[in-house]
Amino acid sequence: MEYYDENRTENIPESGTRQRRSPGNRSGWFFAGFIGAIVGIVCFLIFAPILSDLGILPYSVTTGTQGTGNLGGSGTTTQQVNVKVNSGVTAAVAKVSPAVVAVINLQKANFFDNQYTESGIGSGIIYKRAGPYSYVVTNDHVVSGAGKVEVRMGDNQKVDAKVLGTDALYDLAVLRISSTDVKSVAEFGNSAILQRGEPAIAIGNPLGFSGSVTEGIISSTNRTIPVQANNASIEAQVLQTDAAINPGNSGGALVNIAGQVIGINSSKIASTGSGTDTSVEGIGFAIPINVAKPVISKLEGGGKIVRPMLGVSIVDLSMVPADETSQLQLPKSVKSGLVVTDVQTGSPAKKSGLEAGDVITSINGQKITSYISFSTYMYTNLKAGQTVRIQFYRMGKLHTAALTLGSKTFS
Incomplete structure (x- = not known):
């Protein structure tokens, strides 16, 4: 009988010896x-x-x-590690923040008293400096009803501001301040090239917390929401973002990763519409800067925004349910247009013979692909008092009518 010794050395022919290792x-x-x-x-x-x-x-x-200590009789040194983060977001915020200011709405306490008290606070963007004056864009509702407006700079210094013009429909206003304390001017970007998912940074004064920054992404570049002003209603084009936009952010900057302003934040637009739940999170809206720029230019010159008017209520054909679309009896080749839901009495549309149920497919030869394309073309290229040619379908047949555009002022 053989016994196994785990510590012995085995002789293995032609391969030398092998020592078994202990599990230890x-x-x-x-x-x-x-x-x-x-x-x-x-x-x-x-x-x-x-x-x-x-x-x-x-x-x-x-x-x-950081300090020294004594453990077990021997001296030890503890080191503090400081991490300084530099990213695209921090660079963008540093670039534009000096041009984002607080806009303070002051109103009289009573008719006989000449004392003004703070009625509300929003945000604004210094976008231009020209000689002794600089110009600030904000929301119309931020300065609405104000007897006096002040702008609070980044160093907390307050300066008087003059309201040059307002546009209630697109919720925009332009202010003028002295250039003396202006150290930085924001740069406008191009909202037409934005993509869903790219970074978006909101800067403003939510709830009065000055210089607050929130970060998110562009959720949609092609959103339309109903907006009403002066008894008129339109579908306003807006940018949707999940960057937090709260009361006080109004008029502040929505910025891309390059530190360029791509939108004017508006908490009023975010709460517009019947039945809208204003407590939802992750849905904020801003006026695209490409839509805002022509309005800003007119308001800066002290002019009022006079827009051409058809005098109809319309809805994008793409938003009409399929069962209702079939009742319009449109040719299969017609994929886009605006469905007339109501015609105002005495309006240019009424005088031209337009009726509810008509589907407008072009204006002055410009094909209508969506409500956004229609409103952009109309407010950019057409003027009140201009006679245009409207093409529309009624019960499957194409019609053409001449229409002289009316006018509507929003201020």
Whole structure:
């Protein structure tokens, strides 16, 4: 009978000898790995500042002595690691923040008293400096009803502002202030090239907390929502973002990653519409800067916004349910247009013979692909008093009518 000795050496022909290892050696591997990890961490703490200075790390790391202690009779030193983050977002915020200001609405306490008290606060953007004056764009509802308007700069200094013009329909207003304390002017971007999912940064004064920054993405570049002003209703084109936009953000900047203003935030637009739940999160709206720029230009000159008017209520054909679309008896080739839902008495549309149920497909030869394309073309290229040619379908047949555009002022 043979006995097995785990410590003996076996003679293996042509291969030398083999010593069987004790299971206890496994603990040695564990401790070796543990010591290696500790050494790796220590090396990182030592060399991280050097790598940061060389630009290898995407952030800045500095170390400094925080204090000393005595453990077990031996002196030890604890080091504090400071991480300075530099990103596209922080750069964009630093670029535009000095041009974002607070706009204060002041009203008289009573008719006989000449004292003004703060009635509300919103945000604004300094977008232009020309000689002794600088210009601020904000929301119309921020300055609505104000007896006096003040602008609070980034250093908390307040300056008087003059309201040059307002547009209630697109919720925009332009103010003029002295250039003396203006240190920075915001740069306008291009809202036409925005993409869903790209970063969006909102800067303003929500609930009076000045200079607040929220970050999100562009949720939609092609959103329309109903807006009413001066007994008129339109579908306003807006940008949708999940960056938080709250009361006080109104008139502030929606910024892209390059620090350019791509939209004017509006909490009023966000709460427009019957049955809208204003407590929802992740849905904010801003006026696209490409839509706002021509309005801003007119308001800056002190002019009122006089828009051409058809005198109809319309809805985009794409928004009409399929069962109702079939009742319009449109040819299969017609995929877009505006469905007339109501015609105002005495309006240009009424005089031209338009009726509810008609589907407008072009105006002055410009094909209508959507409500946005129609309103953009009409408010940019057409003028009140101009006679245009309207093409529309009625019960499947194409008709043409001449229409002289009316006018509507929103201020």
